[in-house]
Amino acid sequence: MSKSKVGEDVYKRVEKVNAELFVLTYGSIVAQMCRDMSYEQVNEELEKMGYNIGIRLIEDFLARTEWQRCVDLRETADTIAKVGFKMFLNVTPVISDWSEEDKTFTLTLDDNPLAEFVELPVEARSKLWYSNILCGVLRGTLEMVQMDVDAYFVHDILRGDEHTNLKVHLKQILKEEIPAGDD
Amino acid sequence: MIVHQQLPMSVNLASFDFLLIEMVHLARRLSEQQETAVSNDERMEKGHNFLENIGFQVGRKLSERLLLTRNRITESIDVMRFLCRELWPIVFRKQLDNLKTNRKGTFVVTDNYFFWFSKMTAATGTEMKEYTTPYLYFPSGFIRGVMHAFGYPVQVIAQCPNLPMCIFQVRFPQP
Numbered sequence: 471m472s473k474s475k476v477g478e479d480v481y482k483r484v485e486k487v488n489a490e491l492f493v494l495t496y497g498s499i500v501a502q503m504c505r506d507m508s509y510e511q512v513n514e515e516l517e518k519m520g521y522n523i524g525i526r527l528i529e530d531f532l533a534r535t536e537w538q539r540c541v542d543l544r545e546t547a548d549t550i551a552k553v554g555f556k557m558f559l560n561v562t563p564v565i566s567d568w569s570e571e572d573k574t575f576t577l578t579l580d581d582n583p584l585a586e587f588v589e590l591p592v593e594a595r596s597k598l599w600y601s602n603i604l605c606g607v608l609r610g611t612l613e614m615v616q617m618d619v620d621a622y623f624v625h626d627i628l629r630g631d632e633h634t635n636l637k638v639h640l641k642q643i644l645k646e647e648i649p650a651g652d653d
Numbered sequence: 654m655i656v657h658q659q660l661p662m663s664v665n666l667a668s669f670d671f672l673l674i675e676m677v678h679l680a681r682r683l684s685e686q687q688e689t690a691v692s693n694d695e696r697m698e699k700g701h702n703f704l705e706n707i708g709f710q711v712g713r714k715l716s717e718r719l720l721l722t723r724n725r726i727t728e729s730i731d732v733m734r735f736l737c738r739e740l741w742p743i744v745f746r747k748q749l750d751n752l753k754t755n756r757k758g759t760f761v762v763t764d765n766y767f768f769w770f771s772k773m774t775a776a777t778g779t780e781m782k783e784y785t786t787p788y789l790y791f792p793s794g795f796i797r798g799v800m801h802a803f804g805y806p807v808q809v810i811a812q813c814p815n816l817p818m819c820i821f822q823v824r825f826p827q828p
Contacts, residue, residue, distance in 0.1 A: 484666065484667065486664065486665060486666055487664060489663050491715065491743060491744065492664050492668065494710075494714045494718075495669070495673070498711050498714070499676055499679075499707055501710065502703060502710070506703065515679060518682075519675045522675055526671065527667075557665060558668045559664050559665070560662075560664050560665070
């Protein structure tokens with residue numbers, strides 16, 4: 471079965487919530503954070519939130535898809551886009567821009583469901599990465615499958631860029647830690 | 654609800670749950686980050702205000718969005734009914750179970766099975782209060798936001814007498 475088919479099938483089966491409610495809840499959270507702290511801090515806190523979500527989200531992902539281990543980062547990226555994003559956010563980002571050793575790729579999220587209806591105030595445009603929570607989610611999720619990555623936004627439509635691009639860079643594969651006497 | 658054509662109509666409910674749970678954790682982190690000079694109560698209050706404000710915004714925006722397609726409601730009792738039957742289920746999955754009023758501007762609404770509490774257990778009274786309190790501010794703010802959208806500056810007091818029940822007292826200003 472193709473990956474996009476799996477993503478769609480799983481998505482059809484899960485309970486759903488109105489996308490507009492999701493968008494405006496996320497928006498209210500970010501807006502409130504911006505009122506209480508600096509934009510740099512908001513980026514950082516959003517990433518942290520995402521990380522905490524990611525380490526739990528992977529369980530849901532594996533339980534619902536019964537996914538097998540991916541052979542390389544290319545397959546992982548494909549899975550993230552076609553199964554992961556599809557099943558949780560109902561969108562499929564485009565993967566492109568592979569680095570030479572296949573360590574870095576770019577996710578293009580032009581219809582970012584978090585950023586619908588959003589307009590950033592001028593002073594936030596150069597500082598705030600509005601959807602930074604997604605970077606945290608990717609980092610947390612991949613850490614749970616032994617991949618140590620850096621994930622960060624490079625472009626955002628909200629900042630006036632042409633596309634919304636998120637870069638993922640694989641730093642290392644973590645060693646599997648098996649408790650003594652448990653193999 | 655009208656949804657923009659470009660937008661995917663829905664997202665996974667799990668994503669929404671993850672976001673709300675993490676929001677409560679974030680509020681706790683924020684209140685712990687403050688300087689030690691402030692008292693414990695003040696610190697807690699900051700986290701609680703944070704959640705209350707978010708609830709308020711969500712309630713206000715959601716009501717305004719829904720009001721685009723319907724006639725304006727003015728009577729306080731009708732607004733309360735609208736909250737119980739239509740708005741509450743959008744965010745909290747089910748209708749509010751009970752709506753009572755003393756006819757002097759105070760309403761009491763009860764959710765017998767509040768979904769955030771449905772998977773919680775706690776042993777004693779104080780322990781329960783500690784666990785449930787942070788989760789009460791978002792819904793209280795939500796109610797306040799909805800009422801604000803209808804032009805009523807209300808006060809909301811929330812309490813959890815026992816899990817998974819949740820009671821909100823909504824006080825309307827006296828004319």
